[in-house]
Amino acid sequence: MDWLNLLVIPIIRSVVIIVVLLTGFAYLTWYERKLLARFHVRYGPNRAGPKGLLQPIADAVKAVFKEEIIPGHVDKVVYLLAPALALAPALLIWAVIPLGKDFPAVADVPIGFLWILAIAGVESYGVILAGWSSNNNYSLLGALRSSAQMISYEIPLGLFLVSILLLAGDFSLVNLVEAPRAWWEWLWLWIMFPLFFICILAETNRSPFDLPETENELVAGFQTEYGGIKFALFFMAEYISMITTSAIMATLFFGGYALPFGIGSDILPILGPFILAGKVIVLLFLFIWVRASLGRPRYDQLMGFAWRTLLPISLGYMIITALLTVFFK
Amino acid sequence: MPELPIPIPPLPTLHESVFMAIALLTVVGAFLVVAARNLFHNALGLALTFFGVAGVYFVAEAEFVGVAQVLVYVGAISTLITFAIMLTRGMMYGATSPLNRQAGTAAIIAATVFVVMAGLLGSLPWPVAEEPIVDGQIVIANLGVGFVTEFVVAFLLLAVLLLVALAGAIVLAQDRK
Amino acid sequence: MAQDYFPLLVFIVVSIVFAFIAIGLPSILGPRRKNQQKQEPYESGIIPFQDARRRFPIKYYLVAMLFILFDIEVIFLYPWAGALLPLRDGYGIWLALVPMGVFLFILIAGLVYEWSKGALEWE
Numbered sequence: 001m002d003w004l005n006l007l008v009i010p011i012i013r014s015v016v017i018i019v020v021l022l023t024g025f026a027y028l029t030w031y032e033r034k035l036l037a038r039f040h041v042r043y044g045p046n047r048a049g050p051k052g053l054l055q056p057i058a059d060a061v062k063a064v065f066k067e068e069i070i071p072g073h074v075d076k077v078v079y080l081l082a083p084a085l086a087l088a089p090a091l092l093i094w095a096v097i098p099l100g101k102d103f104p105a106v107a108d109v110p111i112g113f114l115w116i117l118a119i120a121g122v123e124s125y126g127v128i129l130a131g132w133s134s135n136n137n138y139s140l141l142g143a144l145r146s147s148a149q150m151i152s153y154e155i156p157l158g159l160f161l162v163s164i165l166l167l168a169g170d171f172s173l174v175n176l177v178e179a180p181r182a183w184w185e186w187l188w189l190w191i192m193f194p195l196f197f198i199c200i201l202a203e204t205n206r207s208p209f210d211l212p213e214t215e216n217e218l219v220a221g222f223q224t225e226y227g228g229i230k231f232a233l234f235f236m237a238e239y240i241s242m243i244t245t246s247a248i249m250a251t252l253f254f255g256g257y258a259l260p261f262g263i264g265s266d267i268l269p270i271l272g273p274f275i276l277a278g279k280v281i282v283l284l285f286l287f288i289w290v291r292a293s294l295g296r297p298r299y300d301q302l303m304g305f306a307w308r309t310l311l312p313i314s315l316g317y318m319i320i321t322a323l324l325t326v327f328f329k
Numbered sequence: 330m331p332e333l334p335i336p337i338p339p340l341p342t343l344h345e346s347v348f349m350a351i352a353l354l355t356v357v358g359a360f361l362v363v364a365a366r367n368l369f370h371n372a373l374g375l376a377l378t379f380f381g382v383a384g385v386y387f388v389a390e391a392e393f394v395g396v397a398q399v400l401v402y403v404g405a406i407s408t409l410i411t412f413a414i415m416l417t418r419g420m421m422y423g424a425t426s427p428l429n430r431q432a433g434t435a436a437i438i439a440a441t442v443f444v445v446m447a448g449l450l451g452s453l454p455w456p457v458a459e460e461p462i463v464d465g466q467i468v469i470a471n472l473g474v475g476f477v478t479e480f481v482v483a484f485l486l487l488a489v490l491l492l493v494a495l496a497g498a499i500v501l502a503q504d505r506k
Numbered sequence: 507m508a509q510d511y512f513p514l515l516v517f518i519v520v521s522i523v524f525a526f527i528a529i530g531l532p533s534i535l536g537p538r539r540k541n542q543q544k545q546e547p548y549e550s551g552i553i554p555f556q557d558a559r560r561r562f563p564i565k566y567y568l569v570a571m572l573f574i575l576f577d578i579e580v581i582f583l584y585p586w587a588g589a590l591l592p593l594r595d596g597y598g599i600w601l602a603l604v605p606m607g608v609f610l611f612i613l614i615a616g617l618v619y620e621w622s623k624g625a626l627e628w629e
Contacts, residue, residue, distance in 0.1 A: 006343065007516065010516035014520035015520065018521065064531050067532070078369070078370070080529055083525065088518070088522055088525055091517075092517065092521055095513075095514050107511070107512075107513040107514055109514065110392075111396065111469070114392070115396070121403065121577075122399065122403055124404075132411070147412075148570070151570065154404075162583045162584060165588060166587045166590055169590065169591045229531060232528075233525065300627075304626065307626040308621070315614065319610065322590065325590055325591065326602055343512070347512070347515065387511050393585065396581075397581045400577055401578055401581060405570070408570055408573075409567070409574060412566055412570045416567055469584070469585050469589075471589070472589075473584075473588055473593070474592065474593055474597075476605070477586065477593065477601055477602070477604075478601065484582075485612070487582070488613055489612060491616070492613065492615065494575055495575050496619065498572060499568070499619075499620055499623050502564050
């Protein structure tokens with residue numbers, strides 16, 4: 001071990017991941033706008049570049065060159081800290097996602113599962129800080145709603161993760177992907193996938209659970225007082241969270257970097273990241289499909305669903321999984 | 330790896346410097362809790378301290394405790410505290426003095442506790458592990474085995490404690506009509 | 507080993523540095539044309555007449571408290587979940603399931619109580 005291994009390589013890996021995620025974010029906005037346009041039978045962005053492919057670049061340039069406005073009534077330090085704290089967790093989960101056998105994104109730590117859970121736990125900070133520091137009724141209400149929603153859906157999410165851990169019996173995500181599974185295990189996992197996906201939608205504040213930013217009652221929720229690049233960072237946090245959670249779902253439910261039946265990845269390990277990216281793109285389509293199709297529930301319905309429906313279901317699912325594991329594995 | 334001309338500092342230095350940075354962060358957070366004039370800033374300082382403590386656990390190779398610390402203290406308890414501040418009228422944005430008439434007493438008690446703790450920690454013989462723990466996963470699994478065998482009574486008492494806390498939370502938050 | 511986690515620390519630092527660079531960029535690149543209107547809270551064009559200092563329903567506090575309790579429950583499930591198969595093979599099915607079953611039963615009793623008290627309703 002020397003400084004090269006310890007410091008330089010992790011820094012290079014981190015920078016590469018961040019750059020890839022930023023590009024992914026930029027083109028996810030394009031992907032979403034194009035797809036939503038298709039759902040609405042219109043064209044979507046088509047002016048900047050062929051098929052509007054340069055649109056994200058134009059947007060980025062615009063955000064960077066906007067005037068920096070810090071309203072007079074905000075708490076400056078916390079106001080500036082909030083977007084950073086919103087973005088960081090979305091990036092950090094990537095550290096443990098395996099991109100291939102012996103090829104973790106940053107480090108193959110033996111506690112991949114727990115890392116996901118821990119980072120998800122601090123995700124609500126950016127929102128709370130933004131809402132409080134903005135000193136605006138809309139922001140504060142939006143932040144309270146958003147954080148209450150995030151913590152409520154975290155419990156069933158945690159219980160579902162326990163169930164997956166019960167089946168896998170291993171905290172490392174690489175081992176999870178590599179471990180062979182019986183057919184009933186796959187079936188049982190996939191039954192849970194829609195529920196897990198609902199939790200993820202709520203955690204990422206995505207439509208139809210975007211109640212913190214319902215235009216018609218809360219303007220833009222906790223982001224109301226933010227503009228320019230600071231707004232873009234919240235936006236980025238939401239979209240990178242979508243990419244990140246899609247990667248998690250691909251890893252947990254659909255074999256991550258590996259092809260079905262173990263084809264290919266042993267022959268060409270470099271394929272791993274691309275296979276994972278393909279699965280992520282399919283899952284992202286789900287996010288957008290849901291957004292184009294479903295209306296928002298009321299806030300009481302949203303909270304009631306988390307505590308009265310998802311929590312008992314996830315508990316029951318966990319208990320059945322434990323029994324299945326003990327008796328059949 | 331080719332040999333570099335300049336001798337490289339040995340690893341413990343890195344380990345120690347990481348520890349120092351994390352400890353510094355923890356102390357800065359603790360200082361914010363006491364000294365910041367705004368209640369919300371105090372709460373953020375507390376979250377920072379909790380985070381630093383989690384870092385110390387990681388440095389001490391107690392990954393599970395570190396993650397539990399982040400989840401429970403940073404993710405849940407600090408959130409509860411910020412909620413409590415947001416729910417309290419008048420305490421949200423105003424600046425309050427960190428000192429009140431108990432400041433002197435508090436300072437004396439804090440200094441005494443510090444001296445006693447430092448003395449105790451310094452004089453105790455600490456057992457040092459011969460070899461580093463290789464696989465954190467096994468440690469966590471052993472913990473799970475411990476819950477249901479050796480420490481099963483404590484484990485079940487904990488469930489009762491959580492139940493009591495649950496009932497308490499509901500009584501506290503009930504509307505008194 | 508603790509060293510395995512050092513890359514994660516590096517990643518945390520790099521991410522935070524990146525976020526702050528992004529926040530700092532427009533203050534160098536952007537124009538500066540301040541005026542009074544830009545400084546005011548957003549109220550859909552209406553002049554604000556009240557500060558955002560108001561009380562919120564206690565309900566949010568209750569949710570946060572319930573979250574802590576269930577979060578602790580979930581964190582205790584993890585080591586057990588990771589050790590379930592070794593437990594079954596080493597100590598038998600009963601010891602693998604019964605203590606955790608009792609633990610869960612007590613907590614589910616709490617959940618039922620909470621439900622019956624209407625703490626899970628959100629008017």
